[in-house]
Amino acid sequence: MELTGAEIFVNCLRDEGVEYVFGYPGGAVLHIYDALYKQEDVKHVLVRHEQAATHAADGYARSTGRPGVALVTSGPGATNAVTGIATAYMDSIPLIVITGQVPTSLIGNDAFQEVDSVGITRPCVKHNFLVKDVRDLAVTMKKAFYVATTGRPGPVVIDIPKDVTAERCEYHYPEKVEMRSYNPVLKGNARQIRKAVELLLSARRPMIYTGGGVILDNASQPLTELTRRLGFPITNTLMGLGAYPATDRQFVGMLGMHGTYEANLAMHNCDVLLAVGARFDDRVTGNVEKFCPMAKIIHVDVDPASISKNVKVDIPIVGSVANVLTELLEQLDAADGEVDREALDVWWKQIEEWRSMDCLKYDRSSDVIKPQYVVEKLYEVTGGDAFITSDVGQHQMWAAQYYKFDKPRRWINSGGLGTMGFGMPAAMGVQLAHPDATVACITGEGSIQMCIQELSTIRQYGLPLKIICLNNGYLGMVRQWQEFFYQGRYAMSYMESLPDFVKLAESYGAMGMHIDKPGDVEAALKEAMQVRDRAVFLNFVTDSEENVYPMIPAGAGQNEMILV
Amino acid sequence: MRHIISILMENEAGALSRVAGLFSARGYNIESLTVAPTNDPSLSRMTLVTTGTDEILEQITKQLNKLIDVVKLQDMTEGEHIEREMMLLKVRVADTEARDEVKRLTDIFRGHIVDVTETIFTIELTGASDKLDAFIDSVDRFPILEVVRSGTIGISRGEKTLSI
């Protein structure tokens, strides 16, 4: 039987096992919406802005490991989605974004709501497609899912002109696709892995540094096993938190610009570094000239282009992180040598000394609410087992520092692009994927206003999100840089004319809470956790001039931290 | 150092802009770039001349390989290879003396005069890029009206091929 392009599209989603599509309708996608209307396999979630559609699909993907799907119309629909696409691209999140396009006969004519979606998104997608013939649609969809989810994952955009969604052809969804131009290397080179094992066993001051790649490849288990087997200290990047249990003794905290004293000093002083699924981002390395000056480096990554891009490494291993870690374990068992336990003990003594600096201490006796305190209490009240999304700014760093993630895919934030406005829509996707879980969005009064309209979506779908707004009255991270590097000239970092968040939340049918005393924090959080039939917006009035410590100023070395 | 990179890619709309976009987004140099279909019409072959340190070249080849449309690539400069570029050059030759001299230079460089008017020669010349540069230098004392160059193409010598 012949189906229309729109029907084929929906069937592809169904056959791909897609549960939710996050989207917003418009002229170019009306045939598709009509086809969605006539079926029940694929559920559509109506957002209030296309940016939120991509972030919600992204949150869904990050929390489940399955690709997220967003659907937007041509022109402004597509341009609104770009921020979310770029956000997913920077963090290598598998996303399928379908943009409607004007009919093929009008392409290039500056038609109503025409933009060159393929051109605009090219630099921020893993790949994109323009489907010009309905007969190519199903195979293109298959390719899109294949490309988005394999190798180093990433967003894929499919631009579909309106006439293609109306044309008809036979529907056949291919079981699998092969692309001669795309064959990611998944198995690590055995010789390189053997060399890595030798180097690891020769280490006297070893360090393991892992990033988002471990989470993307579901490799926490082999990573944890390897780390325990070796007894080495381990640090995670902002994107990698939860890959190794944060409450474990061997975990020395996050590294990088706002990493712990012990993690950054251990990096700086190590003699062998095992980097896994991480990309030596500038927020991690600081000044690359001063990065790990004594270390021989092993780098495991599925993306060859990530290896020796910023920092030259000694033993590159291209392959899927899970495969390579498993193979490392096997070869380690078969190896003759053993870890030098004596040297390791001395190293750990040194690290414990750094750790005893307690670099994350803050004033617990303050009579204004300290933002760190809210995150600590949230950790306690949720038993450390919530899904936490965040926006971008100081609150994001405090969330990363004070919520101890023991499991992967629980910490969901825009690390690469640093997109304010990400947190709440991402939390919608997380909550839909995990209806019974506690999902909290840690945000600031600046960030939350970038996608505040999604409170309406949250109401429509009855999502019991907890919005933890650390309201310091400032664009705090900007204010902090202005305090440190611009002699306190606070240009445009003060948020005047804030809305009454409690009333705002209430007007959207959510519960609003205003908390301004440290003594009320815990009770408020507990109360919020009981609410399951709607969202709760907790407006915490926090210390307006608190800073995030430690801090490595941009361009400084890992050992040049500003402490409290 | 100067490198000639040959790329086999899917002959798809937009493939060229992916390469061009990559170079501009990452700030790599392009000296020249040519592209045309091969004997297999589903494949295009692109030749790109770029300069950079070894580290930059390593990144360029990795990033190119990462493009989904790229099937295979080869840095010609790593092995024995033949490189060619074609040039058409229009020069004003006012008198017999000029005509004779330009004709003589064209012969020395094994070029051809492919179009002649009373005062203008159009010369076709093929060779490695530095040969074309040298020719331009040598006819420079006559008024050069126009130069068009194809950009470099290259192929490796002997058994080695870039094919699928």
Ligand SMILES: Cc1ncc(C[n+]2csc(CCOP(=O)(O)OP(=O)(O)O)c2C)c(N)n1
């Ligand atoms: C879309 C976007 N615009 C601007 C920025 C730059 N920026 C980074 S942090 C920040 C301040 C965030 O303020 P707020 O959300 O109140 O959080 P706080 O730092 O106070 O915790 C800004 C403006 C950004 N990251 N994203």
